[in-house]
Amino acid sequence: MGDTSDPKGSLQPLQSQREQRQQMPRVRGMPKLPSKLPFQVPQALQRPVELSPATGRSAKSAPPSKLGWILGGGAALVAAVVITIVITSGSPDSASPSALPGSGAAPVATQTDRQAQSGSNYGLARGIEEQYRLSLFETDTAFPLSLSVAEYSRGAGAFPAKTGNDIGDATGAFSAFLREFPDEPERQRRIDMEKLPAWATNYTDPTGVAVEQAVKLMLLFRGYGIPAKFAKVTVDFEGNEVEHGCVAVTGPDGSPMLFDPGYHAGPIPHRQTSIMSDTDLVKLLTEPVKAQAQPRGKPKGKK
Amino acid sequence: MIRPSDPLVFVSRFFFASLLLLWYLHLVPAAGAELAELPSFEFEQPEAPALSLPGPLAEQLRSRDFVSGVSIAFDQVAVPQSGVDASSLSFTYDPRKPDGVRFSIELGETIVLPLFDWVLVPTVKFADSGACACFTRAGRLSNQPDQDRMSNIKGWVYNYHPAFHNTLLGWRLLQADALLADSEGWKLPMVNGASVFGPGERWLNPTAAQKARKDLGAIVSACQPGSQPHCQGIILCDHQQEIQFSIKDKMLKMTGEPVFYCWDVTSAGGEAVPVEAAAKKLQDKAETIRLLNPQAWDAMTKVMHYSAFFRYCKLLNPEKWAEVMTAINGVAMPVVANPTAARRHP
Numbered sequence: 001m002g003d004t005s006d007p008k009g010s011l012q013p014l015q016s017q018r019e020q021r022q023q024m025p026r027v028r029g030m031p032k033l034p035s036k037l038p039f040q041v042p043q044a045l046q047r048p049v050e051l052s053p054a055t056g057r058s059a060k061s062a063p064p065s066k067l068g069w070i071l072g073g074g075a076a077l078v079a080a081v082v083i084t085i086v087i088t089s090g091s092p093d094s095a096s097p098s099a100l101p102g103s104g105a106a107p108v109a110t111q112t113d114r115q116a117q118s119g120s121n122y123g124l125a126r127g128i129e130e131q132y133r134l135s136l137f138e139t140d141t142a143f144p145l146s147l148s149v150a151e152y153s154r155g156a157g158a159f160p161a162k163t164g165n166d167i168g169d170a171t172g173a174f175s176a177f178l179r180e181f182p183d184e185p186e187r188q189r190r191i192d193m194e195k196l197p198a199w200a201t202n203y204t205d206p207t208g209v210a211v212e213q214a215v216k217l218m219l220l221f222r223g224y225g226i227p228a229k230f231a232k233v234t235v236d237f238e239g240n241e242v243e244h245g246c247v248a249v250t251g252p253d254g255s256p257m258l259f260d261p262g263y264h265a266g267p268i269p270h271r272q273t274s275i276m277s278d279t280d281l282v283k284l285l286t287e288p289v290k291a292q293a294q295p296r297g298k299p300k301g302k303k
Numbered sequence: 304m305i306r307p308s309d310p311l312v313f314v315s316r317f318f319f320a321s322l323l324l325l326w327y328l329h330l331v332p333a334a335g336a337e338l339a340e341l342p343s344f345e346f347e348q349p350e351a352p353a354l355s356l357p358g359p360l361a362e363q364l365r366s367r368d369f370v371s372g373v374s375i376a377f378d379q380v381a382v383p384q385s386g387v388d389a390s391s392l393s394f395t396y397d398p399r400k401p402d403g404v405r406f407s408i409e410l411g412e413t414i415v416l417p418l419f420d421w422v423l424v425p426t427v428k429f430a431d432s433g434a435c436a437c438f439t440r441a442g443r444l445s446n447q448p449d450q451d452r453m454s455n456i457k458g459w460v461y462n463y464h465p466a467f468h469n470t471l472l473g474w475r476l477l478q479a480d481a482l483l484a485d486s487e488g489w490k491l492p493m494v495n496g497a498s499v500f501g502p503g504e505r506w507l508n509p510t511a512a513q514k515a516r517k518d519l520g521a522i523v524s525a526c527q528p529g530s531q532p533h534c535q536g537i538i539l540c541d542h543q544q545e546i547q548f549s550i551k552d553k554m555l556k557m558t559g560e561p562v563f564y565c566w567d568v569t570s571a572g573g574e575a576v577p578v579e580a581a582a583k584k585l586q587d588k589a590e591t592i593r594l595l596n597p598q599a600w601d602a603m604t605k606v607m608h609y610s611a612f613f614r615y616c617k618l619l620n621p622e623k624w625a626e627v628m629t630a631i632n633g634v635a636m637p638v639v640a641n642p643t644a645a646r647r648h649p
Contacts, residue, residue, distance in 0.1 A: 182496075182497030182498065210505075210506065237403065237417045237503065238417045238503075239417070239552065239554045262505060262506060263502070263503055263504065263505055264500040264501065264502055264503070264504055264505075265402075265403060265419065265502035265503050267401050267403070268403055268502070268503065269401075269403055269404050269415065269417070
């Protein structure tokens with residue numbers, strides 16, 4: 001998890017990025033960026049928030065009044081119930097979908113919801129911490145660790161608000177990921193399948209969807225501010241020998257916790273995994289397929 | 304007291320609390336969950352009674368009423384493999400742990416059962432109930448008009464053991480039973496165009512399923528009415544299967560596979576008798592049949608294995624088992640609506 005050998009620098013501090021940029025040669029023909037932004041940053045965002053050293057809260061905020069909370073909460077309860085009833089009764093499609101196992105009981109978003117969420121969160125700012133570098137590439141089979149802007153905004157738009165706890169955040173974001181990127185519509189390949197190694201083609205996943213989904217989840221986690229790595233799985237949680245991939249996030253005790261789109265579960269207690277650096281992962285995903293085709297049947301060790 | 308600045312504070316908190324409440328309401332699952340879809344069927348949810356038929360299965364299989372009203376049934380009690388001393392076996396369910404590692408056993412070392420709650424909780428409840436019937440497609444409906452309507456259209460009526468009703472595992476049992484009858488049995492129930500998976504389940508492999516369907520063509524047609532050897536019905540069960548457990552590589556290993564029990568009634572009012580030749584035909588192809596829908600077959604196999612193991616646990620240590628049941632009964636399971644009636648799409 002603490003791998004620092006990654007030349008793509010996804011985990012490098014901001015300072016070293018600045019130093020690198022200063023050393024980089026200027027690209028010819030590149031348009032010069034305007035010295036002023038074409039829009040105004042609101043005054044409230046320009047002013048730093050003053051924090052109270054004792055509580056960490058804004059020093060200017062008044063201490064909360066219990067009466068205010070009770071009145072506000074009570075009135076809000078009535079108003080919100082009325083609004084909800086109006087919304088529900090006005091919508092012919094308002095029946096909530098099933099609460100699915102592992103989905104955190106959140107309803108499945110409709111297409112309209114998705115578009116609205118994506119639109120409202122379009123941009124790069126949400127959930128990205130300063131010490132990470134975010135790289136957004138257009139679809140590029142030559143560089144498989146990339147997300148299109150559309151994919152990024154779609155994923156980030158579905159993620160819940162952050163809590164500051166990596167595992168809690170990852171669990172919430174993973175549930176949203178499963179809802180937002182279900183399997184069937186995701187058959188369009190980003191990774192060049194001709195280049196996908198044979199180990200990533202197990203019996204339930206003959207086209208390498210699990211690896212692709214894991215890469216997508218890993219990048220979305222990073223964009224969300226959660227340090228995440230690719231984990232190669234060789235023995236799954238049931239003891240089956242597999243060739244599979246998922247995403248590792250460091251748990252509170254320092255051990256990796258695995259989030260696995262291919263098994264629709266996270267955390268999931270796979271039994272034998274190895275966490276890979278981005279360098280090794282890119283190498284693995286782009287190396288030419290050797291004559292290593294394996295028979296596609298049940299996984300080894302399976303009854 | 305409300306100070307002069309309080310109206311502003313009040314309004315801001317009002318909106319904040321409203322937003323919080325709306326967000327919360329948005330997340331709370333609805334009481335009536337949406338019924339998932341399968342391409343070959345038109346599902347309904349008329350009111351139906353629970354399926355609650357006690358064992359022992361070996362005796363019940365002679366009853367014409369039982370065999371004609373049950374599709375999947377398990378009642379074996381697992382036994383330790385030769386050489387395994389399980390007298391000191393202890394077990395616990397800890398709901399504070401992450402899903403997937405909550406049930407562990409102590410047998411010289413700590414072994415975590417690889418079960419997520421969507422499989423574990425209904426299976427424990429089923430094992431505890433003492434019943435043997437899990438599911439039937441030849442069930443009854445609570446209201447006679449509904450029953451008559453389904454009879455007229457030659458539809459199927461699904462009854463579930465209470466532990467499986469309105470769970471994803473209930474869906475998997477329905478699908479396991481329909482494997483031979485449904486040419487699109489490899490598909491999983493879908494909600495809003497996306498397949499419904501339980502934690503730990505893998506993606507589908509349509510190619511393997513379609514190849515299996517092709518390979519099984521002759522077998523499937525052999526199960527149609529009028530075919531030889533003749534049988535009136537098939538029950539998926541653990542009849543005469545010895546389910547043994549052992550520990551290997553820090554895993555609980557189980558033996559035994561679900562079997563096809565083909566039955567017939569040769570004389571009016573007589574007992575049901577097994578049709579061994581038909582059962583053997585199917586059993587020989589069990590692995591290919593599994594490929595039609597590994598998710599459904601594997602879920603059913605887990606019910607068979609682990610319900611047998613849990614029956615052993617209950618017999619060995621009833622006090623500890625009562626603690627487990629208290630914890631299990633406190634688990635809130637998500638509702639995944641199950642159909643109670645269906646007909647084929649024309």
